Amino acid sequence: MTDPDQNARLKSLDARISAAKKARAPEKSHQETHYSQANLAWRMVTELVAGLGIGFGIGFGLDTLLGTTPWLMLVFIFFGLAAGVQTMLRTAKEIGKRQQAPGAGKDGDDDGD
Structure with a gap:
């Protein structure tokens, strides 16, 4: 009957x-990119503090x-x-190599700075 x-x-x-749905997808990707950049920044700070702490402990x-x-x-x-x-x-x-890889970031380096 169809x-x-x-x-x-x-x-x-x-x-x-x-x-x-495809038109709305990039908005989520933009938020994930900024969240990922914050995680990378904290990772780098943690690496520096860990080096200092280990050096202090050994010394x-x-x-x-x-x-x-x-x-x-x-x-x-x-x-340290x-x-x-x-x-x-x-x-x-x-991080630089990952961003330069093909298809790594759709918005590139233009984040409004």
Whole structure:
């Protein structure tokens, strides 16, 4: 009891609904991009703080064992800072490669800055 004309109208309606859903999809992608960038920023901050903390811990421990307070602690804090910065740079390079990959970001670098 279905009319061929009715089937054609249903298919047309389905196509219009699909087109409308596709038109709304980029808005969600834009929000996910900014959320992802915030996560990457926190990752880099955490890497720097972790390097400093590990350097402090090693230096403090060696100072306690050897009685050289505060010299080894200062030296290892600087080593930790250097390691943290190196890790941050490696992460930034990885992010840059990911963004330059084909199809990585639809909006590119124009975020209004």
